[in-house]
Amino acid sequence: MHLKYFLLKILSRFGLFLVALSFLLINKSTAENSLTDLSDDLIGPSVRLNSHWFGDKEVSKTLSILVMAGHADSQGLAGSGTSGEAVALKGALPMDSKISDELFWNLRIRDAVARIGKTKGLNIAAYDPGIRNIVDGNHPKTNWSVGARHARSGGYPLEIHFDSYGEHGFGSGLIPAITRNLNKVDESLANRFGRYPLFFRGGLGAPRREIRVLEIGKLEGRLEASLRNINSREDTINAISLEIVKALLIGLSMEEED
Numbered sequence: 001m002h003l004k005y006f007l008l009k010i011l012s013r014f015g016l017f018l019v020a021l022s023f024l025l026i027n028k029s030t031a032e033n034s035l036t037d038l039s040d041d042l043i044g045p046s047v048r049l050n051s052h053w054f055g056d057k058e059v060s061k062t063l064s065i066l067v068m069a070g071h072a073d074s075q076g077l078a079g080s081g082t083s084g085e086a087v088a089l090k091g092a093l094p095m096d097s098k099i100s101d102e103l104f105w106n107l108r109i110r111d112a113v114a115r116i117g118k119t120k121g122l123n124i125a126a127y128d129p130g131i132r133n134i135v136d137g138n139h140p141k142t143n144w145s146v147g148a149r150h151a152r153s154g155g156y157p158l159e160i161h162f163d164s165y166g167e168h169g170f171g172s173g174l175i176p177a178i179t180r181n182l183n184k185v186d187e188s189l190a191n192r193f194g195r196y197p198l199f200f201r202g203g204l205g206a207p208r209r210e211i212r213v214l215e216i217g218k219l220e221g222r223l224e225a226s227l228r229n230i231n232s233r234e235d236t237i238n239a240i241s242l243e244i245v246k247a248l249l250i251g252l253s254m255e256e257e258d
């Protein structure tokens with residue numbers, strides 16, 4: 001009798017605990033869902049450097065867009081991408097111990113941009129080098145080589161990046177290709193995400209090969225937390241990717257600005 005009462009008491013406490021827990025979880029996910037419309041708060045500051053270029057060349061609606069993940073071929077080498085604030089400063093474990101956190105997110109955004117872009121009618125494909133540590137930047141499978149070939153054949157190579165945290169980074173924005181032929185897609189991405197100077201850091205390897213580099217934002221704070229949190233991860237990836245696709249559509253005059 002005594003034991004039965006005791007068990008009932010435990011069960012009812014546990015039941016209450018479960019109710020409280022589910023309430024907490026529901027509240028939490030509602031709060032996180034509200035982060036997923038891509039406010040500038042979420043991606044953080046955009047770059048503030050003097051920049052004077054303007055992309056005015058018209059491009060065909062069928063422009064072939066090749067989206068790549070920054071650092072996909074340079075893991076374990078110099079330039080493997082930022083580890084992000086969580087790992088570098090806050091003691092978090094990397095998302096995947098074999099690659100930088102930046103690449104982890106670059107890959108996911110790359111794939112979501114290609115997937116969403118196709119549903120919106122873009123002529124878009126994703127490229128993966130297949131090998132994560134190619135020492136020679138000019139090896140035929142690197143992003144650099146494949147992107148450069150894509151640009152030479154009249155396409156639009158776009159490499160996804162997250163910028164470094166804290167004082168190491170500049171913020172979101174498009175680092176344009178070093179060319180006189182910057183076009184309306186470049187202009188649209190810069191209008192949405194921010195505008196890096198034409199010769200940023202004296203001209204990086206990718207822009208010299210006419211590959212556009214899109215810094216989504218600094219891998220820190222709310223942006224990184226929203227990506228890392230399993231409850232808000234997919235929504236965050238999709239919201240960012242949709243913004244990129246929208247900017248591409250505007251540049252191609254396939255969608256009105258809202």
Ligand SMILES: [Zn+2]
Nearest residue numbers: 070081161162
């Ligand atoms: Zn990067």
